[in-house]
Every structure is written in C-alpha cells, then in structure tokens.
Amino acid sequence: MKKLLVAVVILFTTIASAQKNSILLGGNVGFSSEKIGESKLENFEFSPKVGYQFADQWTAGVEGSIVNVKTKGTDTTEKYKIGGFVRYTVPLSDVFSVFGDLGAGYQSTNVNDAKGMYVSLTPALFINMKRGFGLNFSIGGINYDNLDGKNDPRQERFGFNFGKTLNIGISKNFGL
Template sequence: MKKSLLILALAMFSFANAQKGTVLVSGNVGYSSQKSGNSGGQDYNYYNFSPKVGYQYNDNWTVGVESSISNSKSTFTLGDNSSKSFSVGGFIRYSKPIGGFFSVYADLATGYHNADQTYFTGGFNPSTITNKANGFYLGITPALFLNINKGFGLNFNIGGLGYNTLNNTTNNGNDTKSFNFSFGQAVSVGISKNF
C-alpha cells in the first residue's frame, strides 16, 4: 500500500508558477509494476515522464511546450511485448481566480507523437512483430487550483477531452484514430508552488 501511495504521489507531483511575467515548470512521473507468481504468468512494468515549461505573459494566459516519454514491457514465459512512445507539442493555459483560495484553469494542447511496439506471437511459428506509427494529438484538460498558503497549492483534475491519430509506418498494423472523453473517469491531484 505504501508503495502505491508513493507512486501516486510521484505521478501527480508538479511545480507551477502562476504569476504574470514568470515561468511555469511542471511535470508528471508515473511508474507501475506487476509480477505474477505463476510459471506461465506475466510480469509488467510501465513508466512515464511528462515535463512542461511555459511563460505566463499576463495574469490569465500561459503558453509553452510539453513532452512525454513512456515505456512499457510485459514479460511472458515464451516472449516479451514492449511499447515505447514519445510526444512533443505546445499548450496554452487560461486560468481564472474564482475566490481568494480557488482558481480554475484549462490547458489546450496539441503536438506530434509516435509509438514503437514490439510483440511476440506464439503458436506453431512464433515470431516477433514490430509496429511503428506517428501522428498528432489534441486535448483539453480543465482543473481546479486550491491555494493553501503562501503560493503552495493543490491542483485537482477529473479528466478531459482528447483526439489522437497514429499512422502506421510499417506493414504490420493499422492506422488508428481515437476520441477520449474522460470527465469523471479519471482523478489526479497535484502539488504546485507559485514563485
């Protein structure tokens, strides 16, 4: 349980600056691991790092760049499945105070992303197949900021809206387009500091 809470805290941790003429630095770190005790079972490891840097040019608007790197690996008795992805893009944030302790904000982000997947196929002729794809993403994420004391605060997010495309560059897979509506399905809590 303690390990899960530590992982949750790291995944939601961010530093933020929300004053005119300053720099916003934030990021998310996530890690997940699962091990199976069965002889034919599966071991799974996943990590993600998503930094963000922006400039707040007035009291309500921030523009900047963001990126994300993730890696996952599933290990089976007969072979491994792995996935790597990378994205880089820009974002614009609008924030609005709604009281002495609260502010609401929304991030609109877009950019390029790619994915590299390798998976093992079993059966009579086992083999390893690699898929590579690239595309773009577009998303909006609303959140609530609670100012606790002297610029320290908490950020609350309950999902967002997103659209992604991945165009396969190999002959082993299909192009994909996805639309995600996750309001109320995902919850994250972050820590921020205004410098």
C-alpha cells in the same frame, strides 16, 4: 545519462502556479499496474510542462510526455509526445483557481515506428499552497490522437474520460 537527465527534469518540473510575467514549471508522474491471471502490465508516465504566463489568465508553453509500458512476456513499449499548450486560468479565491489546458503536438512509439499527432483538453483545479507552490487536480478530459505505423493500419482514438482518471501534480511559478 538518460536517467540523470530524467532526474534533473523531474526535479525542475515538480515545481509550478499563475502570475503575469512568470515562468510556469509543472508536470505529472503516473504509474499503473494491472494483473489478470498470469498476465501483468505496468505503465509509467512522466509529463513535464514549461510555460510563460503572458497575461493575468493566459499561459503558453511546451509540454512533453514519456510513457513506458511493460507487459510480461513481450517487449517494452515506449511512447513519446512533444507539443505546445495554452492554459486559461480563472481565480476563485486566493487559494483556489480553475484552469483549462489545451494541448496539441507530435507523438511517436517504438511499435512499428508509428508516428502521429494528439490534441487534448483538460480542466483542472489549482490549490495555492504558498509562495507560488501549488497542487493541480484533474479528473479526466477530452483527447484525440492518431498513429500511422509502417506495417499497421492507421490508428485513431477519441477519449472522453471525465471521472475515470485522477491526476495530481505539483507546480511552481517563478517571477521574472
């Protein structure tokens, strides 16, 4: 049942853009693999967003993230995030726009039942393909998160990763 639900969410979230009084559906899917000697790490992430564009340049909505990390020889780590976001968009032409997403919310992981919060700021480029379909590109951002586990000390992370990551997403706006 979980796989079916994830498949339906992926179908609907791979489609999002920017028009007043419209619904924005979008998201990212990511995968990475790292092998050092006999050690192997695989990371899969699915991050959907659903928002409402209430003004010409402003969108507000809900975002989430499911991360699955597999390390050879150890248990699988699962991380979940749910929160809200605000997006400010500046059109450069009929084809190109730039936007910034500010997101914040709750996160948890199955490692020591850790729970905490996150905040992120991500600038990005939107390319309008046709009929509200578009591609979103970002090359990093600024983020902060913390986690408190039952038997672990509090973890806090601050990241500034411009130029170290590349995210590509597909989006679609649905007019109301």
